[in-house]
Amino acid sequence: MAQTTESRFRVRYAETDQMGMAYYANYLVWMEVGRSDYCRECGFSYGDLERNEQAFLTVAEASCRYLTAARYDDEILVETGITRLSRRVVEFSYKIKKGPxxxxxxxxxxxxxxxxxxxxxxxxxxxxxxKATGH
Known part of the structure; x- marks a missing residue:
């Protein structure tokens, strides 16, 4: 399994604001897409964890540093990895890119x-x- 996963998609028109840029809160949604893909790549989905084990990964902290705006129809890449893993806490990191x-x-x-x-x-x-991803 890779230590990071890649999720690719295009910015939808509904995700943009009046200025034509991706609305800031959508970056957190894109992180969720990356996180869900990461778990699937590891061999399970959030739904599996919730249904089978009655365990939930609740968000305790979230942060995003915006460097430049994504725009309608841009192809976006979300790179997702784990930076901290314990039995009770998981920390994911994300890089959101357009090309390089x-x-x-x-x-x-x-x-x-x-x-x-x-x-x-x-x-x-x-x-x-x-843990098999190297953390």
Whole structure:
């Protein structure tokens, strides 16, 4: 498994603002796309973790540093990796690019919780799948 995954798509018209640039909050949505693809590449989906184990990766922190704007119909690449992994916390990092140009970089920190909203340990199977990426 790769230590990073790549997600590619085009900026949709609905994702732009009046100035023709991608609305800032959509970068967080694109990070979610990257994160979901990363988990699938590791061998599971968020849905698997939630349905099978009643474990949820809730966002505890999110940040994005914007460098230059994406525009309608730009082809975007989101590179996603894990920068920290423990049984209760996963930190993902993201690079959002258009060609070689870095548009934004960000990170999200996730805490594993149960259906009661309290922290719990990540089920071993899923932890091992993420750990196999080198973290």
């Amino acid at each position: 140009a870095l548009l934004a970089e960000g990170r999200t920190v996730h805490v594993v919780i149960g259906p009661n909203g309290k922290p719990r340990s990540m089920p071993n199977r899923y932890f091992e799948l993420l």
